[in-house]
Amino acid sequence: MSDPRTPAHAPAHHQLGGHHQHGHQQHAHPVEDDAALAEVLDLDAEVLADHLAAIIYWLPLDAEPRHVLDLGAGTGAGTFALLHRFPTARVTAVDASPGHLLRLREKAHALGLADRVATVQADLDADRWPELGTPDLVWASASMHHMADPGRALRRIRDLLAPHGLFALVELAGFPRFLPADAPADRPGLEERCHAATDHLHAAHVPHRGADWGPLLTAAGLTVTGERTVTVDIAATEHPSVGRYALAGLRRIRTAAAQYLDPADLAALDRLTDADGPGSIALRPDLAARTERQVWAARR
Incomplete structure (x- = not known):
């Protein structure tokens, strides 16, 4: 679940930490950002593993796919869940x-799955896509809303699909929330203010996040054959990685939101994202990962 475009095309607000705006100058730190995003993607996969598996089991497939295409694969959350579900x-x-794909290949080798995984580095906003075969299943999780022209990308997916193939589109309603509404005690509602501070950036640069993809799929020549919403609410007491997931996620949001927060909110956010401090969000027992995923299944 990664931005499927080249780093040069990735907007600063979505990378949440890889770019820092100083007046009219933009300074990029792609290596650090790549690693930080990879950590969030790995934790997302770990915490939401059961929900991801449930989505894949739900897919209305006529037969087990032989070739699956994972678009915007990130560090492999979807890739490995799909390999597990479809063992052949x-x-x-x-x-x-390239950093995410390297991490994915390393995982595949460690799991003994290297012979079943191929990686392709590509900018899916480019005028031409590389040769990707004729997949029975195309999977795109949290990647389509990054496209500069989603309609063009969907038409390309339609043309790629095998005649009996299925396209599975998974999108997020937004970044997960972790804190109770009345937390932290000194700045209640801080998390929502952080999200509000970045929402206008998302609206300007990623306008298709949270879209109803049904009409877009139909316009691209695809027929929607299934749709569902998956609600996620995983307490820190239920999963040991929720605290680390919250810490990694909030650290990335902090960079994007910092210039829009008042000093008291920013100070409170810094206390929450200080991994070694007594106020670290990772230490809170009242955390929960709360989000939604929308899923569409479509055919040619």
Whole structure:
């Protein structure tokens, strides 16, 4: 679940930490950002593993796919869940980030799955896509809303699909929330203010986040055959990685939101994102990972 475009095309607000605006100058730190995003993606996969598996089991497939294409694969959350669900399939994982794809290949080797995974580094906003075969299943999780022209990308997916193939589109309602509404005690509602501070950036640069993809799929020549919403609410007491997930996520949000927060909110956010401090969000027992995923299944 990664931005499927090259780093040069990735907007600063979505990378949440890789770019820092100083007046009219923009300074990029792609290596650090790539690693930080990879950590969030890995934790997302770990915490939401059961929900991801449930989505894949729900897919209205006529037969088990032999070739699966994972668009915007990130560090492999979807890739490995798909390999587990379909033990005879091979997966082609496509992403813009060489660092993410390297991490994915290393995991595949460690799991003994290297012979079933191929990786392709590609910018899916480019005029031409590389040769990606004729997949039975195309999987795109949290990647389509990054496209500069989603309609063009959907038409390309339609043309790629095998005649009997299925396209599975998974999108997020937004970044997960972790804190109770009345937390932290000194700045209640801080998390929502952080999200509000970045919402206008998302609206300007990623306008398709949270869209109803049904009409877009139909316009691209696809027929929607299934749709569902998956609600996630995982307490820190239920999963040991929720605290680390919250810490990594809030650290990335902090950079994007910092210039829009008042000093008291920023100070409170700094206390929450200080991993070694007594106020670290990772130490709170009242955390929960709360979010939604929308899923569409479509055919040619």
